[in-house]
Amino acid sequence: MSRDAIPVTILCGSLGAGKTTLLNHLLREAGERDIAVLVNDMGEVNVDADLVSGNTDLAVDGGVTELSNGCICCELQDDLETAVVRLASDRDFDQLVVEASGISEPRPVARLFTTGSRAAARYDVASIVAVVDARQFHDAFGEAGVATRRGDGEGTRPLSDLLVEDVEAADLVLLNKTDLVAPDELDAVEEMVRALRPDAEIRRTEHSRIDPETLLRARYDPGAVEAAGWKRALDEDGGGHDHDHAHGDHAHPEAVYGVASFTYRRRRPFHPERFSTLLADLPSSVVRAKGTCWIATGADVAHTMHQAGPSVRVEATGPWIASLPEFEQDAYRRNRSDLDWDGEWGDRRVELVFIGREMDEEGLIAALDDCLLTDAEMGADWGAFASEFPTEAGEERVVVDP
Template sequence: MNYILKNGDGLKVAVIVNDMSEVNIDADLVKQGGFSRTEETLVEMQNGCICCTLRDDLMKEVERLVDKGNIDYIVIESSGISEPIPVAQTFTYIDEELGIDLTKKCSLDTMVTVVDGNRFWEDFSSGESLLDRKEGNDEHDTREVVDLLIDQIEFANVILLNKVDLLTEEDAKELELVLKKLNPEAKIIQTIKSVIDLKEILNTGLFDFEKASQGAGWIKELNTDHHTPETEEFGISSFVYRRKRPFHPERLMTWLENWPVDIVRTKGFFWLASRNDMAGLLSQAGTSIMIQGAGEWVAAYSEAEKQQTLREEPELLEKWDDTFGDRMNELVFIGLEMNEEEVISTLDHCLLTDAEMQQDWSAFCDPLPKFTVQS
């Protein structure tokens, strides 16, 4: 943020920050006549996460700055605990309650994520929640640090891999390739003290909400027949595990409890025998593993709803099974020095056997946490 303010390339930049103390704006900039000297405006927003409790305030502040005029660009520094999608949505819809339509006044140009290269693996494997770090919105904010880290990486247009001066050249390159695997669409730039040609992050025209929503590496891997080959030099690889047979809940639980350490990121849908009508969503990053309901399988719909859905989404028929419909396991795995064969064989062991396929699936012991359905 300091670098943008000092090197505006002639742009009149307004800056919205969540917390002045978090951003630590250079005191000299304030001392030298504040931001009027370079015609920049600093707006401090306090009392919570910019994308949650302050969303209304954010919309009002952006509208005020735009209507006031005399600025070329607004830079929003959201909190480190902000989820990026709600911030982006602020600029893509009309708030009828507030009577604000930012789509007519400005557009979201670039989503930038700064990755601390020196702390990345420490944060990734810490297993800490925001509460552990005393950074949560309140005592009920149990989100894990690594989940936020991955969310911000997977939704970015530009990723600045910062503090590379504290890494070996090999470690920096390895981390860059991991980030590329997590978000193939993002432009990744190695930086020291976030020094960057501002043309790389301002007025880029890179942001597209639909494209960003589908940009994560796991989505790309799931939706394409083209498999990205392993980066041999660093052993970074990925694959999709697909099986048209359900998991046994007890064996899957045991597998999850003994998660292979070489798997960096996993996401996808799974079929659990004891919950035959509901698709499961598995999301893993580092030590964080979450499962939740992803809605009913289309095969579990009423006959009328099923036929209507298949007419509207004929691509479902490509993978449709005569007996089980669209039920299947589709999980993307991204890893470092990952033993793909072992992951596949141990997961195959979690599938129902031929004999179990003939049994009453609802009678199986199911120790997995209950599904909460995505809102």
């Protein structure tokens, strides 16, 4: 962390998880530390900012409210970068806390402070904190698998997507509202969170009560995506291997409550119709799945599959390196000595990670194998297969949108 930079704590979590309660607790217990708080709500009326600043009558122009303990609350109504740079120029404070709205992803906020922007010149990220409603998380990913949505209009997204993205980005996870779940449910939630983000510090809280020093401590890892559970599972066996056997690759954490993960790798493409049918009916025991797909669409492009609870999306990410002219392949391979390359198929492959609770691993692997092209289909015209998967880089198909 830069010596003169202002540390930033980014606070994320679904609507109702307890972020505003946490902010009010933090400001009450801040002591002599001056904290600036940027509150970004999803509606025209910033309810969270009103709740956070409601304990003072001292208002300042420009949407900024000075709190009774010297802290500052600013409604984030304009560009985030402009707001944080202006705040650092106009005010003296010890730490900034940015509360993302309940439908925002934390990583884009963190990137603002780490990628050479005007804000990055004034601030350093100290921590990304995810507040998780333990009851809500268990209901979304536990045995019931209840799917709800968050947002308004076209901005709605499955809650499961948001919960997973928050946890995978966080280096501190607060399992909040622990008084609303049974002890075994809470243990199961913690095990699922640890599978999604193995390196995160996890604290259990009621009413978002936590020591400010613990909350604000610097622990940010700019390579957080590398530490996500799905990425860790891909890398655990060293990667770069062709495993074409019945059981895939196993990466099981210590699972008291049945939470485990496994990696599925093949050097044969999926039939688009059979794979689409499987994705539309993944078992509810799968909490998270992500990875690279080789799909026989007739277009030589790689796809990435993202699944979180009942939500499933597939995105076209660009051409396989093996489909490029030979001189481009050679240049790329010289710069990527770790590239998993097959003598026949190049980098074309299926490489998927599944994280879940009490999954039927053998059954799921068999179902995935059934989606692969048969020997006869390998010699057919792949472009003749019916497919709804995108073929242009950046295009996405929502397979299941609960």
